[in-house]
Amino acid sequence: MLKMNNISRIYQSDTIQTHALRDFSLNVKAGEFVAVTGPSGSGKSTFLNVAGLLDNFDRGQYELDGVSVQGLKDDELSRLRNEKIGFIFQNYNLIPDYSIFDNVDMPLRYRGFSASERKRRVEEALEKVGLTSRFKYLPSQLSGGQQQRVAIARALAGEPKILLADEPTGNLDSLMARQVMEILHDLNKGGATIIMVTHDPDQAREVNRNVQVIDGQLADFKVYAPLDRSAETKGKTISAAVNEEMADA
Amino acid sequence: MRSSSMFSYNLSLAMQSFKRAPTLYFLIMLTLSIGVGVLCANLALVNSMASDPIPEKSNKLIHISMNTWPGDQPPDEPMHILRYRDAMKIAESGIPKRSAVFYASGVYARDSESTSMKRFDSAVRATTPGFFELTNAPFAYGSAFEKSRGMEVVIGDELNQKIFAGVNSVGKTLELDGELLTIVGVLKPWILRPLFYHATEGRAFNLTDDIYAPLETAIDLGWSIHARSSSADNYAGVEETRDKNAYYLQAWVELDNVNQRSAMQSYLDSYSQELKDAGEHPLTTRNELHNVSEWLTAKKVVDQKVLAFTLASVLFLSVCIFNASSLLLSRFHAAKFEVGLRRAIGASNRHMLIQGLTESALLGLFTGLVALVLSWLFLKLSVQFLPRLANIAVLEPKLLVLGMLLALVTSIASALYPLYRANRYTISAELK
Numbered sequence: 001m002l003k004m005n006n007i008s009r010i011y012q013s014d015t016i017q018t019h020a021l022r023d024f025s026l027n028v029k030a031g032e033f034v035a036v037t038g039p040s041g042s043g044k045s046t047f048l049n050v051a052g053l054l055d056n057f058d059r060g061q062y063e064l065d066g067v068s069v070q071g072l073k074d075d076e077l078s079r080l081r082n083e084k085i086g087f088i089f090q091n092y093n094l095i096p097d098y099s100i101f102d103n104v105d106m107p108l109r110y111r112g113f114s115a116s117e118r119k120r121r122v123e124e125a126l127e128k129v130g131l132t133s134r135f136k137y138l139p140s141q142l143s144g145g146q147q148q149r150v151a152i153a154r155a156l157a158g159e160p161k162i163l164l165a166d167e168p169t170g171n172l173d174s175l176m177a178r179q180v181m182e183i184l185h186d187l188n189k190g191g192a193t194i195i196m197v198t199h200d201p202d203q204a205r206e207v208n209r210n211v212q213v214i215d216g217q218l219a220d221f222k223v224y225a226p227l228d229r230s231a232e233t234k235g236k237t238i239s240a241a242v243n244e245e246m247a248d249a
Numbered sequence: 250m251r252s253s254s255m256f257s258y259n260l261s262l263a264m265q266s267f268k269r270a271p272t273l274y275f276l277i278m279l280t281l282s283i284g285v286g287v288l289c290a291n292l293a294l295v296n297s298m299a300s301d302p303i304p305e306k307s308n309k310l311i312h313i314s315m316n317t318w319p320g321d322q323p324p325d326e327p328m329h330i331l332r333y334r335d336a337m338k339i340a341e342s343g344i345p346k347r348s349a350v351f352y353a354s355g356v357y358a359r360d361s362e363s364t365s366m367k368r369f370d371s372a373v374r375a376t377t378p379g380f381f382e383l384t385n386a387p388f389a390y391g392s393a394f395e396k397s398r399g400m401e402v403v404i405g406d407e408l409n410q411k412i413f414a415g416v417n418s419v420g421k422t423l424e425l426d427g428e429l430l431t432i433v434g435v436l437k438p439w440i441l442r443p444l445f446y447h448a449t450e451g452r453a454f455n456l457t458d459d460i461y462a463p464l465e466t467a468i469d470l471g472w473s474i475h476a477r478s479s480s481a482d483n484y485a486g487v488e489e490t491r492d493k494n495a496y497y498l499q500a501w502v503e504l505d506n507v508n509q510r511s512a513m514q515s516y517l518d519s520y521s522q523e524l525k526d527a528g529e530h531p532l533t534t535r536n537e538l539h540n541v542s543e544w545l546t547a548k549k550v551v552d553q554k555v556l557a558f559t560l561a562s563v564l565f566l567s568v569c570i571f572n573a574s575s576l577l578l579s580r581f582h583a584a585k586f587e588v589g590l591r592r593a594i595g596a597s598n599r600h601m602l603i604q605g606l607t608e609s610a611l612l613g614l615f616t617g618l619v620a621l622v623l624s625w626l627f628l629k630l631s632v633q634f635l636p637r638l639a640n641i642a643v644l645e646p647k648l649l650v651l652g653m654l655l656a657l658v659t660s661i662a663s664a665l666y667p668l669y670r671a672n673r674y675t676i677s678a679e680l681k
Contacts, residue, residue: 049677054593056675075597082595093590093680097269107594109258154594 007060020046022216035204038213086155088165125153145176263608284569286623291559297641307541345502351376371459375467391419391434398465403434408459573663589679613660617653
């Protein structure tokens with residue numbers, strides 16, 4: 001689903017060159033739920049931005065759902081974002097003076113769907129997150145958890161191939177965070193591929209795979225899945241895991 | 250279907266954007282409206298001054314200036330006014346399709362059958378009959394008089410409104426300075442801007458005349474000359490001028506085609522030479538023919554001050570665009586997050602550009618409406634200070650269209666740089 005090979009992202013100021021990503025390689029298969037962890041400034045968000053085609057990269061190869069993104073024009077990148085990626089942001093990023101319906105409808109507008117098709121998709125997406133009765137509400141009339149569920153509905157409405165979540169529970173209390181995580185797990189069980197950046201080690205443990213980023217690189221870490229830790233994955237280093245994934249690919 | 254849906258979506262986004270920052274958009278609109286309004290008001294003046302009043306044949310209508318002055322102190326240039334016999338020589342030449350020889354006069358007019366003694370001060374054009382066809386004067390009732398002598402007149406719409414309440418007054422009799430003349434024709438409302446047939450003596454923007462009387466009759470009745478005249482001889486009244494060296498008549502001819510102009514020139518030059526040979530004037534032969542456009546240019550009908558002010562208005566509009574652009578830049582900067590979000594969820598730069606242009610175009614439409622109202626107000630204000638502009642301070646339909654287009658163009662122009670800036674950021678930077 002997502003193949004990154006030796007991706008580098010360098011931010012250049014007048015005097016300083018910062019390597020936000022350094023020879024970053026990752027392979028995420030369809031249906032996986034991957035947690036990306038790491039300390040602040042390690043490059044998690046840069047990875048997610050590059051993965052979501054929100055930022056450029058300087059070197060390396062990146063293939064999303066079989067499409068190599070190098071050299072694509074703005075229109076083509078926009079279409080890829082619109083059709084293949086669903087974003088869930090930490091701050092929800094809802095437009096405050098749009099109704100819930102209009103917020104979820106937004107990405108569909110750029111897909112050129114008919115009004116009836118858009119309505120069907122918005123209703124379905126809001127049903128998945130349990131907000132069917134709040135079409136006309138404004139974001140400010142909802143709790144933080146509900147707003148994040150709207151954001152998830154917006155990400156789902158276009159039926160994307162992959163969901164990219166940037167600390168989706170970072171602004172929520174534990175109860176609401178739990179609800180959001182359950183929705184994400186349900187979606188994953190339904191076949192959705194999810195990459196989630198998180199600071200929460202407990203959340204990282206809940207998912208199929210945990211990837212740690214340090215200094216713009218995948219850290220040499222142990223892959224574990226506490227809820228279903230198997231002997232096969234236990235104790236593997238990241239290098240071994242990556243090499244294995246590349247070989248699989 | 251898809252594009253129309255996107256267009257209506259973009260329109261709704263534009264309206265939402267206006268609602269979010271009404272004060273800012275009001276300021277932008279006002280800034281641009283003032284710039285466009287001032288320019289439009291100036292263009293209205295220039296348009297009135299510089300337009301072709303009779304485009305269907307302006308290149309075939311020729312004004313004639315001659316130098317046949319017999320005195321010791323001849324004018325530097327050929328004179329635009331002619332003496333009676335020179336003017337008649339032109340009318341009798343047989344070269345032009347038609348001619349008009351006339352002078353401006355004035356009388357007090359009243360309905361001879363009215364019990365009221367109220368008289369109306371009326372501008373008179375004492376002219377040969379060819380005037381009406383030559384100038385394409387539009388008749389509402391009746392027709393032109395057919396001869397240069399006869400107690401008949403044609404009256405303009407305004408006088409007909411004043412005296413006869415606008416009804417068909419053909420056949421009625423007017424008392425003009427004590428003489429009774431019958432109305433044979435009534436003109437429709439007739440605006441000639443500029444008044445090409447009398448563009449001298451600062452009259453280029455006067456209204457058309459109230460009364461058109463046969464030339465010979467006006468002379469016989471001694472109706473005085475209400476325009477520039479020069480004479481090398483003494484005379485007591487205009488009725489004595491036919492054989493005097495009194496210069497007061499203007500002559501226009503209508504040619505069948507522009508090629509006849511050289512024939513007319515030769516005819517006049519030959520006539521002047523004959524006069525010179527006969528010792529009637531000592532001057533080098535110099536007769537000048539001007540078509541309408543050349544004549545209006547020669548008479549500097551377009552006020553250079555208005556032209557200069559129009560240029561200043563263009564510069565002022567540039568400053569307005571710059572200011573509006575600065576305001577829009579701050580607005581677009583404030584909306585950076587939404588731009589980033591839309592791009593993140595699938596809007597391309599092209600989408601955002603079209604959305605921005607739609608917003609600018611809508612703003613331009615509102616700006617255009619306000620600008621036209623301001624333009625009208627500026628013109629009204631101008632007339633308050635400069636009453637001579639009254640007849641040219643007019644917003645014609647083409648000026649209304651131009652005003653709307655100007656507003657659209659300026660609104661879009663002011664948004665171009667902010668749009669360019671808005672789309673230059675990487676999406677991740679916009680979302681921060």
